[in-house]
Amino acid sequence: MTTPNPEDRQAPRQARESPSTARPEPAKDASLEEIEADLERTRRDLGETVGALAEKLDVKSQARDQIDETKERVLEQAHEAQDQVAAYTRHARDFVLDERGRPNRNGWIIVSALCAVAAVLVIVSDRR
Structure with a gap:
């Protein structure tokens, strides 16, 4: 059995995050504009995260989306079936009738x- 490494628990937040989402904190001597830009970016990221979580938890919306996708898929399959039946009917008609329809x-x-x-x-x- 392995014991957890105490250094892992104390690792800075940025080291635990994936490199694509980790953003460097502003330097200690950062200007006010840099700090405000970092705050705005953090607020925007937080807003996106909250929005994504709210979307995942909205069961009614997910159910409606599933219903809409299923309806679209069924309609598409029905149109394909109609096209196939029409093609088969034309082929069968051409097989038994001449150009005058006899x-x-x-x-x-x-x-x-x-x-x-x-x-x-x-x-x-x-x-x-």
Whole structure:
């Protein structure tokens, strides 16, 4: 078992923060403008942090966002399905109809096959 290093607890705040968020404190001989700029930057950072925390804790807003995202995703999938059905229908129509809109050879074969299946079903149902 390792014991905590007492130096880790006493490390300055800047050393514990990630380098991207750590900002150097103004020097001891800093001008008033530098100190005020640092204070303003700190206030802005604190405001952003509080805003981010409030957003994370706003369950209603998160639920609304999830609902909106789900609605958008469902609508997008419905449009894609409509496009696919329309393309399939056009392809099927082109497969069985000629350029004048009359059944071509494939169309007549399909119609004949459907009639044969219907006739078989009628015969089978009459025998029962």
